[in-house]
Amino acid sequence: MAQFKGKIAAHTITWGQEHLQALEEVSKLGYKAIEPWASFALQFEEKPEQFKGLLAGHGLAMNALYGGASGGQNQSFGNLADRPHIIDYNVRLARIIAACGADILVLGPGGTRDKPTTREELQIAADTINELAKQTYAWGVKACVHPHLWTELQDENELDAIMSLTDPEFVFFAPDSAHLLGAGMDPAAKIRQYQDRVAYVHLKDLTVQGASRANFPDLQEHEQIPFFCELGRGAVNFFAVIDSLNDIGYTDWVTLEVDQSTNTPYQSMEICRDFVEEQLKITVRG
Numbered sequence: 001m002a003q004f005k006g007k008i009a010a011h012t013i014t015w016g017q018e019h020l021q022a023l024e025e026v027s028k029l030g031y032k033a034i035e036p037w038a039s040f041a042l043q044f045e046e047k048p049e050q051f052k053g054l055l056a057g058h059g060l061a062m063n064a065l066y067g068g069a070s071g072g073q074n075q076s077f078g079n080l081a082d083r084p085h086i087i088d089y090n091v092r093l094a095r096i097i098a099a100c101g102a103d104i105l106v107l108g109p110g111g112t113r114d115k116p117t118t119r120e121e122l123q124i125a126a127d128t129i130n131e132l133a134k135q136t137y138a139w140g141v142k143a144c145v146h147p148h149l150w151t152e153l154q155d156e157n158e159l160d161a162i163m164s165l166t167d168p169e170f171v172f173f174a175p176d177s178a179h180l181l182g183a184g185m186d187p188a189a190k191i192r193q194y195q196d197r198v199a200y201v202h203l204k205d206l207t208v209q210g211a212s213r214a215n216f217p218d219l220q221e222h223e224q225i226p227f228f229c230e231l232g233r234g235a236v237n238f239f240a241v242i243d244s245l246n247d248i249g250y251t252d253w254v255t256l257e258v259d260q261s262t263n264t265p266y267q268s269m270e271i272c273r274d275f276v277e278e279q280l281k282i283t284v285r286g
Helices: 019-028 038-042 048-056 080-099 119-137 156-165 177-182 187-193 238-247 265-278
Strands: 007-011 033-035 065-068 104-108 142-145 171-173 201-203 253-256
Touching: 007 265, 019 033, 019 265, 033 253, 038 065, 038 080, 048 080, 065 080, 080 104, 080 119, 104 119, 119 142, 119 156, 119 171, 142 156, 177 187, 177 201, 187 238, 201 238, 253 265
Parallel strands: 007 033, 007 253, 065 104, 104 142, 142 171, 201 253
Antiparallel strands: none
8 A cells, every 4th residue: 555645634523522622632642633623613703813823732733624504403405495504604614714724614414314315405405515615615615525324415326416516616525434335335436436526535434233235235134323433443444545545646634533432532533543553554643
């Protein structure tokens, strides 16, 4: 495996709402950048330089924020009535991102999923994403489509439709290894498919019990609700994912993510860091 030329960050979701503890412990673990909760960043909406300084005081920078249709309950890209609020919310985040010297806005889809997204809803979603992406791009911020289990944008046909209906000049792709695998996709293959639009990556693992039937047909009797785990303890082939990123010449941010720790947040992100350094041979510290 060739030496990866990208940059490694940590997601602070593992710490829940303990934002300051997250900064302290992520810094202690040797990470140099984070994707914090958007709700935390928004506390500094009128004083982003103070937020940037708070991070810098821990030796950290911000690399991205998670937005999209996640800024309100029961919102979705596919609901035309939600469009004004979604666009306004994401432009607010883009201003914070730009002020902090970053350029990535992750477009989290709306949930909760109770049925596949229709073609009409996908067209509405694409139109909303196109409009907000043009507005965030004016701030130097790339809006990145981010498929996510249990949401309106989960399955491969939905992802491919959104990518075909959105403007490649303004709309980018933020693959998540666990969410793609859990929906039956090959993360490395999707990275290669959309190589010209990959602008940000989440490295995340999924237990074998949580992996899709499409990839593990012998697990049909097992619980199908995905369970996210520390890197290297699940079903994701991270060597293939890194190879695909190397193949497309990717040199930007890769953020390690564990939604909820079964140990402590510190231990979980330490396990992830050590897997990346020892197994993938990618430097996190220093």
